[in-house]
Amino acid sequence: MDVTELKFLLKLLGFTDYRALITKVEPNPKTKASERDRIGRQLIERGLVDCTEEIKKLAIAPPGKSLLQADPTTLPISEQELKVLKATAKGSISPAQTGVAAEQRQAVIHSLAARGFIKVIDKKFKEVWLTERGKEFLRDEFESNSTKGTIHLKMLTEYLRFLRKVHLPEKAALPPTSPAPETAAPVPMKKPSDEEIWQLIRALDQELVTDNYLPIFHLRQKLQPPLSRRELDQALYRLEGDDKIELSSLVDTNPYSPDQINAGIPQDLGCPLFFITYF
Structure with missing residues (x-):
């Protein structure tokens, strides 16, 4: 891990629940937004950070075009989703051009994107936060012998506060678990469908x-x-x-x-x- 990635993680430690708007998480005062986002995506790929994203530009995908040619009464989509598909059929657009109410846009667009009916052309981070894996990494795994780069005292203070506060169970010390009651909701051990x-x-x-x-x-x-x-x-x-x-x-x-x-x-x-x- 390079020093800018470490600074990104340490910066998150200064926010409530280790969660903040991406615009607040700058490894250095002069870090460009594009570089900051690149660092964030690298950390997301490693599972150390997670995020919410806002779609800024979208277009219809081939499955969406096929859907528009089907019988409207049999379409497996909502009225709002149909409105988005019709808007994107005219070309790439912004969410504001979908005709969907502002408070519903992102949910509708994300739903269509998840099913492959639209393609996302541009998106940006909204919030980022430290994952449980990220906490484990900072507490148990990070080491560096590098003499390059600087960590200012505020970041060091936040890291020390984190170490004093975080309580992640040691795997070897976990007590045996009791069988769950028959009425309890099941807890999937692998990624569920x-x-x-x-x-x-x-x-x-x-x-x-x-x-x-x-x-x-x-x-x-x-x-x-x-x-x-x-x-x-x-x-x-x-x-x-x-x-x-x-x-x-x-x-x-x-x-x-x-x-x-x-x-x-x-x-x-x-x-x-x-x-x-x-x-």
């Missing part, structure tokens, strides 16, 4: 008695890991596009903690997508 995620949503709703209004943070607790945050978000968009679930926004934040609210899916405007209803 969309159908398995849908089944888990139903099981969690019944187990937690959330009246088919399951907060997303319950699902994240079960599925991250094995899934990353971004993988779970994409799976939820696909399920919504297949009319298996509906995602709705949080309006009253008082009953929930900041961590629980942050587990929602951020939107361009308004509150995050927070509740899951299954069909």
